[in-house]
Amino acid sequence: MSNENLSIKEKVKKLYSNIFEEALIDEIVKVSHYNKVESGDFLIDIGDNMTHIPLLIDGVVKIVRQDDEGEEIVLYFLEPGDTCAISFANCINKKKSIFRGVVEKDLEAVFLPVEYVDDWLAKYRSWRYFIIDSYHFRLLEMVEAIDSLAFLNMSERLLKYLSGKAKVSNNIDLQITHQEIADDLHTSRVVVTRILKQLHDDKKIFSTRSKIKVLEFFK
DNA sequence: ACATTAAGTGATT
DNA sequence: AATCACTTAATGT
Numbered sequence: 598m599s600n601e602n603l604s605i606k607e608k609v610k611k612l613y614s615n616i617f618e619e620a621l622i623d624e625i626v627k628v629s630h631y632n633k634v635e636s637g638d639f640l641i642d643i644g645d646n647m648t649h650i651p652l653l654i655d656g657v658v659k660i661v662r663q664d665d666e667g668e669e670i671v672l673y674f675l676e677p678g679d680t681c682a683i684s685f686a687n688c689i690n691k692k693k694s695i696f697r698g699v700v701e702k703d704l705e706a707v708f709l710p711v712e713y714v715d716d717w718l719a720k721y722r723s724w725r726y727f728i729i730d731s732y733h734f735r736l737l738e739m740v741e742a743i744d745s746l747a748f749l750n751m752s753e754r755l756l757k758y759l760s761g762k763a764k765v766s767n768n769i770d771l772q773i774t775h776q777e778i779a780d781d782l783h784t785s786r787v788v789v790t791r792i793l794k795q796l797h798d799d800k801k802i803f804s805t806r807s808k809i810k811v812l813e814f815f816k
Numbered sequence: 817a818c819a820t821t822a823a824g825t826g827a828t829t
Numbered sequence: 830a831a832t833c834a835c836t837t838a839a840t841g842t
Contacts, residue, residue, distance in 0.1 A: 751830070774822060785831055790823060806822060806839055 605631045608654050609707060612678045617723045624717075625652070629707040640698035647687040647694060649708035653677045656704035657765045659781075661697045671758070671781040673738040674701065674765045682731030688714050702766055751784065752792050756801060757815040758782060769811045 606626045613622060629652070634640060640651065640658055651658075658675040675681060675698070687694055688711035717724040745754050758781065763769045775793060779786040793809070796802045803810040 776822075786823085787825090787832075788830060791825090791830095794824080 605707065608705070609652070612654060613652065616727055618721065621717070621721045621723060624713075625707060625709060628713055629709045631705075631707050634700045634704040634706070636700050636703050638700050640700055640704070641681075641684070641694045642697050643694055645694045646691070647684050647711060649710055650680060650684055650688060650714060651704075651706040651708055653679050654705040654707065656700065656706070657702040658704060659699045659701040661699060661781075662695075663697060668783060669697075669780060670783040672696070672742045673735075674761060676765050680727075680731055682728065682735045685714060685728055685732070751782075751788060752795065753815065754782060755789065755792050756796060756813070759802060759809060759811050760815040763811040763814070771809045771811065772807060773809060774807050 609622055609626055643663055653675055655677050660672045661669050662672055663669045683696060745757060762771055775789040776786045779789045793804055797804050801813040803812060
């Protein structure tokens with residue numbers, strides 16, 4: 598048990614020691630529980646109450662917005678070192694989640710009970726900065742998401758989406774179907790197929806059945 | 817060999 | 830860019 602504790606602490610330290618002071622890391626490790634979540638599982642669903650805040654150690658979480666008819670659109674991805682800053686507001690005000698977090702790549706994280714979040718804002722300067730910083734970063738991501746929808750054509754959106762995926766997974770070889778892409782971008786499979794073919798011909802990607810190699814990154 | 821799933825395509829709106 | 834209807838290709842059993 599103590600052995601496991603140590604390794605978790607090491608893991609947390611590795612990603613967060615340049616942000617948090619030793620005492621805070623100690624406290625995080627003490628009060629959080631470490632967990633793995635398998636790819637495909639929901640970390641949080643729309644309407645769920647937030648009980649814990651995840652601090653990502655490994656893996657990727659896809660943040661999705663959904664309308665009443667179950668239509669979805671992907672907003673952004675969370676990577677190791679990230680947290681879902683939006684979830685802080687949910688915690689402090691005991692609100693329900695307005696997003697869904699789907700585990701995209703097997704997740705390793707420490708889950709911090711929400712009751713500490715508030716206390717630490719006053720207690721630790723580094724925690725305060727971390728929260729504000731996360732918020733700022735997520736805000737920028739949201740603006741980017743809006744920009745994509747408003748100003749980019751589907752071809753650019755697709756390439757941006759594929760680039761982003763390749764980046765968060767540290768792998769330019771993606772295993773994904775046209776249908777899955779269509780769902781994430783909220784368009785139809787036929788459209789994805791046609792644009793993908795263009796991108797393939799333009800040598801920006803190389804695609805075969807259920808696989809895409811990203812050859813050119815967006816911007 | 818057959819069934820299933822993924823991808824490609826023309827026509828229409 | 831979306832939808833329909835259909836074809837073709839890849840893959841699993």
